[in-house]
């Protein structure tokens with residue numbers, strides 16, 4: 001055997017030995033997650049409302065839970081921006097009709113509120129369920145999350161005081177969100193063909209409208 005072949009054989013042994021060693025090293029370590037553990041993490045609610053847990057909660061129930069667990073940070077009408085953006089405010093009856101929040105078309109002086117931006121009700125439910133209250137995330141049972149979502153919808157003047165939100169009527173309420181048509185994937189961040197031709201993105205076009213300019217740019221812009 002030539003010397004280089006010796007080396008090759010030695011390296012092969014090392015590699016085989018090494019990988020066997022690596023595999024053995026993990027034998028007996030860890031275990032499959034149990035169905036209960038998987039369920040505890042598998043809580044995402046999608047835009048088409050797949051993943052919603054069965055349950056219901058009313059505006060009135062939500063008010064009590066909100067006062068006890070949320071108002072200290074978010075204000076008793078969801079108006080406080082002390083800790084996060086204000087949850088409620090800045091939307092009009094016209095916006096609810098059109099599904100686009102008009103105020104977003106102008107430069108917004110204060111931070112836009114949650115309901116000004118929210119395109120999918122599932123996101124609000126999902127967020128409260130996984131992240132709130134701040135000090136005890138994932139502590140709320142599904143009925144409380146429905147009740148809190150219902151109460152916030154009421155504060156945002158989307159549902160009446162005697163309303164009960166559930167996994168059954170969530171999709172109906174979605175149709176009343178003020179900014180339900182405000183989110184598009186029609187821009188450069190998303191891959192794929194343009195949404196006009198059935199894709200998910202804008203066909204790879206840049207988001208900016210700027211024209212390439214290396215000299216006399218101010219005059220090129222008419223300044």
Ligand code: HEC
Pocket residue numbers: 066069070071072073074083084085087113114124127128132133134135148
């Ligand atoms: C101790 C303070 C505190 C309490 C109590 C609290 N939150 Fe929050 N909340 C926050 C903070 C801070 C954020 C911003 C978190 C971030 O952006 O990462 C936030 C964000 C949110 C948002 C997302 C806002 C947005 O548009 O980005 C929602 C919705 C919300 N909270 C709902 C609730 C609800 C419902 C409760 C009661 C169950 C609650 N919060 C209790 C501090 C709190």
